[in-house]
Amino acid sequence: MSEELAIHARGVTRVYKAKPSPVTALGGVDLDVEPGEYFGLLGPNGAGKTTLIKILTTLLLPTSGTARIAGFDVVNETAKIRRVINMVAGGEQSGYGLLTLREQLWMFSQFYGLPAREGWRRVDELIEITGLQEQRDQKVRTLSTGQRQKLNFARGLLNDPWVLFLDEPTLGLDVAAARDLREHTLAWKAAAPGRTLLLTTHYMVEAEQLCDRIAIVDRGKILALGTPEELRRRVQAESIFRIELDRLPANGGIAAIGALPGVLSAVPADDGVADGAGSDRVALKVALADDSALTSVVTAVAERGSSLVGLAKSEPSLEDVFVELVGRGFGDEDEADPAP
């Protein structure tokens, strides 16, 4: 057993030679990913996510800085790193079109050093896991984009990698195929804890659904890093609830609610009365120091003769976090599209 970090990067920079001037794709990235962690790099196109993955998967040398995978140096210990990692990239049409799906997977099982019989067993297992049984003997060139990406995903699991890199895995997939792929990823994690994932994506939902921690990246730098909850709290420290009541509370009304311990503020919600003209219903926007103060609010409302008819927590999205950090949204640089 080893106590090594799954991924450890310090000051990783990458500068591409270009005319009229060099382009800095990564500007000194520091990153630690624990074994068993699902980690996301979230950022718009051109943020440097793929460049970082290329360096970590030994496809590209950093201009400066150090990076280690499972304790092995990405510059000089590539053969050892390649034993414990695998990579799946999305949005491409790669594959030996004249081989069948099963043949292509078997071929890679051999490149990963699996004995022939074990290779076939693993291939058939992955074909079943990814739901490609019907296409198993189909030539790769006849597969749809989604099927190709599932094949690509199966290839990425052939060696049961200790660290799996997914680079925009659902790019270009339809809704169902993307959902399938995310489910396969989560199932892979659930099957054996300890597996590490580094995902790059510009889909907020995908990052939130799959990742324990997320780094928001832009222009080659990590701007913020934490759990999705921690990131949200960067832009909204308090918990904000929208509370709908059947009538205004008596004995001090909204002001009394606002004076409760743990309540930072209580004001009528922007949309005011919730139920049209003539109704006594009222909506409040209540800011709490933390969620535990909600109990006293609900109790106080009841004591003042009102009944709770609706309750919703208002949370900022990861895009709100990005906007707060960068001053622009994803769509300002690249057409933002929802996760498929």
Next chain:
Amino acid sequence: MAVIERPATVEGLTIPDAWRSFRTAVGLGWAIESNWSDPFLFAVYTIAKPLAAAMILVVMFNVITQGQGGEFLQFLIVGSALWNVVFGVMGGLVQSILEDRERYRMMKYLVVTPTSLFPILLGRSLARVAVSFVAVILTLAVGVVLLGVELRPNILLLVPATILGLTAVMALGVFIAGWCLQLRQEAWSYPEAIAGALYLVSGAIFPIDVLPTFLHPIAYAIPTTWWLEASRRGLLGHGSPGTIGTLPDLVVLALLVVTTAVVVPLALAGFAWFMRRAREAGLLDMTTGS
């Protein structure tokens, strides 16, 4: 539930890995090479093209010599036939590396496997080598049946010459493949140009004595010269016209061993350097377009 942990020890590339990858790549190479949708086109490319090239040379030669150069004709036929291997090996290696990067876009996935790209590359190109040997045999057969070439095979010389020669040519091909990795996809035509240059200086169709003097050191320093000479002796029972033909068989074979022993490590080191340079420049998964 099992918890996956990083193994305490992690091996680098092992010889069994490399061998397994090589065998698998041979299968892939054959699947690609034999996948001609039009068998007629396949026949034209693999048989008619080298045969036609050899026959053009023969006709030109006969016109110039007015049919009086019997011994030289044998020199020409054998050199021309064997050169198919050089074209096949160099072309095959370069085509493999460029196809994997540009057409199939699998280069990055191959690179991130624990096996080296080197055995995969060799295996991928072996089908082209096999096809080129078919062209050698056919050209020699036409020479024997239609042009009066007399073969007196000396297996003791031919077998080591073929093994050493193929090793040297593959080494040169690997070096060129590494170089082409630095270039755009049009680089597929480079090996033909390089093989064409070697064709002139290796004594494939001209005796080395007729080359300009400044080219002689180059001709004597490259293994293809000694491979062709050893193979001619192994096939025809005698050497080439000119100075080189006066050397004893063992000397020719020794020079082939020496030049091959120099070229192979240099080529492998060159390939490793090119691979590192490709990693440095981000070329391993680059699609250059045309």
